Amino acid sequence: MSAAENQMETQAHHEKVNYINVRTTLLSWLVTLDHKRIGILYLLTVSFFFLIGGLAASLVRMELVSPKGDLLESDTYNKMFTTHGVMMIFFFLIPSIPAVFGNFLLPLMIGARDVAFPRLNLLSWYMVAGGGLLALAALIMGGVDTGWTFYTPYSSSFAKTQVALTVVGIFIAGFGSIFTGINFLVTIHKMRAPGMTWFRLPLFVWAMYATSLIMVLGTPVVAITLLLVAVERLLGLGIFDPARGGDPILFQHLFWFYSHPAVYIMILPSMGVVSEVISAFSKRRIFAYHFVAFSSLAIAIIGFLVWGHHMFSTGQSMYLGVVFSFITFLVAVPSAIKVFNWLTTLYKGRIELTAPMMYGLGFIGLFTIGGVTGLHLAAMATNVHLTDTYFVVAHFHYVMVGGAIMGYMAALHFWWPKMTGRMYPESWAKLSAMIIFIGFNVTFMPQFILGYMGMPRRYHSYNEEWQVLNVLSTAGSSVMGLGYILPLGYLLWSLKYGKIAPQNPWNARGLEWEIVDAIPHPHNFETIPIVTQEAYDYEHWHPNKPAQQPVIVGGGKS
Amino acid sequence: MWNFPLVPPTAAEEALHISWLYWVITGMAIFFVVAVCAAALVLVVRYRASNENVNRDNPPESDMRLEMTWTLMPLVLALVIFFWAAKLYADIYTPRDDALEIIAIGKQWMWHVQHSNGVRENNELHIPVGRPIKVTVISQDVIHAFSLPAFRVKRDAVPGRYNSMVFTPTKTGKFHLLCTEYCGTKHSEMIGSVYVMEPDDYQKWLESGGKGTDSSSAPMSLEDQGKQIFTQLGCNTCHGAAGAAVRCPPLEGIYEKPIELANGQKVIADAEYMRESILNPAAKIVKGYDNLMPAYQGVASEDQIIKIIAYIKSLKDAKPAEASK
Ligand SMILES: [Cu+2]
Ligand SMILES: [Cu+2]
Numbered sequence: 001m002s003a004a005e006n007q008m009e010t011q012a013h014h015e016k017v018n019y020i021n022v023r024t025t026l027l028s029w030l031v032t033l034d035h036k037r038i039g040i041l042y043l044l045t046v047s048f049f050f051l052i053g054g055l056a057a058s059l060v061r062m063e064l065v066s067p068k069g070d071l072l073e074s075d076t077y078n079k080m081f082t083t084h085g086v087m088m089i090f091f092f093l094i095p096s097i098p099a100v101f102g103n104f105l106l107p108l109m110i111g112a113r114d115v116a117f118p119r120l121n122l123l124s125w126y127m128v129a130g131g132g133l134l135a136l137a138a139l140i141m142g143g144v145d146t147g148w149t150f151y152t153p154y155s156s157s158f159a160k161t162q163v164a165l166t167v168v169g170i171f172i173a174g175f176g177s178i179f180t181g182i183n184f185l186v187t188i189h190k191m192r193a194p195g196m197t198w199f200r201l202p203l204f205v206w207a208m209y210a211t212s213l214i215m216v217l218g219t220p221v222v223a224i225t226l227l228l229v230a231v232e233r234l235l236g237l238g239i240f241d242p243a244r245g246g247d248p249i250l251f252q253h254l255f256w257f258y259s260h261p262a263v264y265i266m267i268l269p270s271m272g273v274v275s276e277v278i279s280a281f282s283k284r285r286i287f288a289y290h291f292v293a294f295s296s297l298a299i300a301i302i303g304f305l306v307w308g309h310h311m312f313s314t315g316q317s318m319y320l321g322v323v324f325s326f327i328t329f330l331v332a333v334p335s336a337i338k339v340f341n342w343l344t345t346l347y348k349g350r351i352e353l354t355a356p357m358m359y360g361l362g363f364i365g366l367f368t369i370g371g372v373t374g375l376h377l378a379a380m381a382t383n384v385h386l387t388d389t390y391f392v393v394a395h396f397h398y399v400m401v402g403g404a405i406m407g408y409m410a411a412l413h414f415w416w417p418k419m420t421g422r423m424y425p426e427s428w429a430k431l432s433a434m435i436i437f438i439g440f441n442v443t444f445m446p447q448f449i450l451g452y453m454g455m456p457r458r459y460h461s462y463n464e465e466w467q468v469l470n471v472l473s474t475a476g477s478s479v480m481g482l483g484y485i486l487p488l489g490y491l492l493w494s495l496k497y498g499k500i501a502p503q504n505p506w507n508a509r510g511l512e513w514e515i516v517d518a519i520p521h522p523h524n525f526e527t528i529p530i531v532t533q534e535a536y537d538y539e540h541w542h543p544n545k546p547a548q549q550p551v552i553v554g555g556g557k558s
Numbered sequence: 559m560w561n562f563p564l565v566p567p568t569a570a571e572e573a574l575h576i577s578w579l580y581w582v583i584t585g586m587a588i589f590f591v592v593a594v595c596a597a598a599l600v601l602v603v604r605y606r607a608s609n610e611n612v613n614r615d616n617p618p619e620s621d622m623r624l625e626m627t628w629t630l631m632p633l634v635l636a637l638v639i640f641f642w643a644a645k646l647y648a649d650i651y652t653p654r655d656d657a658l659e660i661i662a663i664g665k666q667w668m669w670h671v672q673h674s675n676g677v678r679e680n681n682e683l684h685i686p687v688g689r690p691i692k693v694t695v696i697s698q699d700v701i702h703a704f705s706l707p708a709f710r711v712k713r714d715a716v717p718g719r720y721n722s723m724v725f726t727p728t729k730t731g732k733f734h735l736l737c738t739e740y741c742g743t744k745h746s747e748m749i750g751s752v753y754v755m756e757p758d759d760y761q762k763w764l765e766s767g768g769k770g771t772d773s774s775s776a777p778m779s780l781e782d783q784g785k786q787i788f789t790q791l792g793c794n795t796c797h798g799a800a801g802a803a804v805r806c807p808p809l810e811g812i813y814e815k816p817i818e819l820a821n822g823q824k825v826i827a828d829a830e831y832m833r834e835s836i837l838n839p840a841a842k843i844v845k846g847y848d849n850l851m852p853a854y855q856g857v858a859s860e861d862q863i864i865k866i867i868a869y870i871k872s873l874k875d876a877k878p879a880e881a882s883k
Contacts, residue, residue, distance in 0.1 A: 318647075
């Protein structure tokens with residue numbers, strides 16, 4: 001019996017051992033190999049980077065209240081939108097759902113005690129957190145002003161800011177996400193409990209699988225590309241700078257080869273969450289499970305073949321452009337399939353409008369808007385007019401904030417009881433879901449109009465006729481900001497004062513809800529469960545005698 | 559402040575076509591969004607847990623016909639939009655021979671525009687109404703983008719490559735000229751105006767050297783300026799010089815003709831090729847000659863190169879004055 005288990009025994013006299021109270025020192029968290037604890041570490045890390053990215057965004061929006069660039073210097077403004085993009089994309093959105101909830105849930109959902117490589121898992125966290133800190137250091141040492149896209153030759157030969165340091169930070173975090181991807185793929189292939197066949201997997205697991213594929217196949221390309229930018233800066237090699245014999249468009253090809261699929265790294269996990277949430281609060285099996293599962297894979301694969309739609313105006317060959325445009329239209333189809341299947345899941349359901357469900361439905365609405373405005377951008381002629389304007393900004397915020405972050409908030413509320421053992425205050429949560437939804441639309445709807453009128457993105461000052469819509473947008477963003485601060489408050493509050501969570505507060509199906517413990521045991525399951533049912537088997541569920549006896553043996557010893 | 563537009567002016571033929579496309583897609587988009595939101599709303603209300611008065615028997619698990627419907631329906635719509643948009647895209651990005659040629663050079667942080675008769679202007683673009691205009695853009699430093707929202711066209715100004723676009727203004731007036739590719743500190747100040755004028759006014763404007771007045775200070779044409787630069791930079795000491803020390807190919811009559819290279823490849827001697835031949839001659843050696851031409855990288859500016867090319871172009875129909883030995 002190990003020392004750790006000894007300690008568990010002593011504590012168990014007072015309360016049930018769970019992954020949180022099993023050891024409490026800071027060190028025990030920093031060297032933990034428990035996937036659930038690593039998930040919590042990620043939660044803290046990405047929340048921190050979200051805060052920084054959010055602060056930068058609010059400075060940007062404040063500057064844009066007036067058409068003259070009078071609040072910030074141009075250079076400061078440029079650094080702020082770059083900080084916003086870099087922090088939000090590389091250090092919040094990409095790790096958010098996969099690293100936080102993927103880590104916490106994947107082994108629980110498939111009936112495993114941990115991920116395949118727990119040490120690698122911890123290393124990944126150090127890489128993401130360390131990479132983020134490097135990027136933060138770059139910010140403190142003067143900042144970066146290239147935009148999160150790091151277009152060459154500006155980034156490689158002209159910018160006088162901390163490009164190299166930032167890029168190295170992203171490189172390191174990138175390898176963290178590659179390792180996470182490998183870890184998840186192996187875990188899903190090798191560690192499913194007996195009886196957990198592929199088509200009994202919860203759809204969140206399918207989404208994680210597709211996401212991991214993209215991480216493993218795509219991230220190395222962008223990591224090396226960004227490193228080449230650093231090399232060109234530091235050693236003066238001619239890779240992307242035409243004045244030194246390089247090709248600036250090559251950078252864009254390499255960058256978007258990853259960064260378009262990266263959009264799916266951000267959105268697929270949210271789609272997985274939404275599938276879970278919609279099913280749990282409709283008490284229905286997801287309609288057409290197979291279609292939803294395979295559409296994730298289809299998106300991941302087709303998503304690798306569309307990167308050129310970012311480059312219709314760069315002078316890439318017209319034939320190439322036509323192919324990219326065509327495939328981009330194709331990728332719209334699996335996304336549409338998902339939306340229709342979620343809607344049909346509601347049909348004849350037993351719908352409870354809890355906060356996570358509100359976020360989930362919000363996701364469907366906002367993601368649909370993000371998706372259909374993608375058609376304007378997939379269409380080559382309208383793309384030329386709209387590219388690099390606020391239309392694009394609005395479009396990808398609908399996908400990445402309206403989609404990815406709504407999914408993240410849904411997940412946070414849905415699994416909060418399992419993660420912390422406490423219930424969040426429901427009415428506060430509903431209120432903030434509503435505030436975020438309204439604030440979000442007021443922020444970004446005007447930007448579609450601004451974009452169609454031609455207002456370019458990344459503009460520190462702008463033409464006066466665009467002011468009214470910009471003021472509206474900033475007003476909306478303050479409302480949305482409030483909507484994000486509220487959860488920070490009430491979730492922290494709930495840790496101490498929230499109602500103690502029952503073992504399965506939502507009467508949801510899925511192994512993570514069916515373990516006997518309210519808060520999972522460090523080893524998740526005492527004996528590995530044997531799965532005999534489909535995912536989302538709500539057929540034997542009745543509204544009046546819910547709380548089906550836990551069918552799965554948990555790990556609690558006391 | 560309360561007088562603000564919600565759509566840009568539509569001041570070119572292409573702009574009209576593209577805005578049609580835009581509104582058709584927008585119409586479809588609104589239809590889908592409203593349908594999805596309405597469906598969600600109705601279902602959530604009808605099947606709320608507290609409502610026991612609905613039939614929940616035999617909820618469907620999946621339905622192949624439904625799946626096919628909502629796979630094929632978006633697919634077909636998508637294909638229609640795809641073809642339509644690709645056609646309009648080809649319209650604006652395929653060079654046309656009947657177009658008035660204008661060259662714009664982007665540099666941090668201004669637009670430098672060259673008219674063929676040698677008139678130059680900064681952060682302004684004067685063009686006549688009613689005829690196709692071809693704007694060729696290139697950058698001298700980082701990537702910029704030449705954006706004209708009223709005409710619904712833009713083109714990236716990429717260092718090292720000539721990109722072009724064509725549009726046909728239909729309205730006179732003053733419109734925005736913007737840089738839409740982030741290019742550093744003063745990206746948002748890299749803006750200006752487009753003036754679309756009646757053809758006569760434009761002609762007067764050109765002849766007055768871009769001053770709009772009748773002062774007869776007409777500038778030298780692009781090709782004449784190019785000829786001067788050709789001498790200044792010493793090109794003429796080899797090309798076309800009788801008894802030059804170096805044997806080199808004649809430049810007369812080569813413009814847009816196929817050139818055979820030393821490595822056996824054939825290339826068309828277009829502007830892109832000329833530019834490379836001047837800046838980095840070693841990249842492509844003409845068959846039968848040696849790599850003896852000095853590289854003008856860092857010596858000849860984009861502006862000068864454009865003029866030299868205009869000069870070489872003017873020799874399109876000329877015969878080599880005297881075969882170089
Ligand atoms: Cu993309
Ligand atoms: Cu610019």
